[in-house]
């Protein structure tokens with residue numbers, strides 16, 4: 208397990224750096240010429256979709272749902288995001304991005320949502336690692352009722368990450384300045400959960416099953432660590448699980464009004480495409496205080512990040528994940 212975690216963290220450290228829309232060099236990159244040059248097949252549409260050979264049906268499925276997510280938010284909040292979808296296997300991923308096969312991300316200008324087409328991607332390993340935190344009877348009934356295998360359920364949750372990536376762009380286009388990683392990542396999943404709650408009940412059930420942190424307690428657990436280290440934290444997937452668990456709890460009460468309230472509290476000025484993090488972003492503790500005023504409970508939730516003991520961390524011989532210097536900041 209330690210070996211897996213080290214490998215996954217190494218791969219993730221590169222990809223998560225790009226998961227946010229903050230990365231300036233990544234914002235400027237245009238991946239379209241490279242995808243055309245490689246001869247990737249394409250499905251036209253409001254969201255053009257490029258895909259690796261053999262993954263057309265999967266690409267069509269993701270494309271139609273992401274287009275529908277745009278349609279939903281255009282109708283309800285007057286916002287949408289122009290993006291391109293790229294559903295790639297390991298080789299094409301590296302050929303296009305120059306990076307190892309990693310977790311889903313949205314980068315570039317024009318913005319491209321990169322999604323893994325195959326299960327040899329580290330995102331799958333992170334989701335599988337949540338199995339132990341799902342009550343066994345809940346999992347058994349879910350798999351029985353849906354007539355699917357655990358691995359197939361993992362794949363469905365990975366597909367959901369595409370909605371999270373669209374959410375990153377919607378946050379900015381809607382006019383919210385997330386200030387930093389903590390709120391940016393939280394909100395991206397909030398958009399995703401809002402959409403599936405209203406339009407994709409089957410995917411909502413998958414999110415409700417997996418949207419929780421793994422039981423493996425990582426070294427870094429504080430909101431401040433995430434803000435400071437971002438992809439350099441021991442296990443970014445753990446933080447995402449914490450966000451998802453809270454979103455499942457608050458969305459039924461707060462709904463889309465939460466997003467409108469946040470826009471008033473954290474207004475974004477200027478062109479969303481050229482967004483750069485404020486020079487003096489609000490400290491994450493202040494962000495949480497402000498969130499608590501909009502939706503009481505955030506401070507109590509944030510306190511749970513630090514409340515459990517850290518795991519014993521024996522130093523593995525040579526297997527520790529390298530702390531990438533590719534921080535977006």
Ligand SMILES: [Zn+2]
Nearest residue numbers: 226227392395
């Ligand atoms: Zn993200």
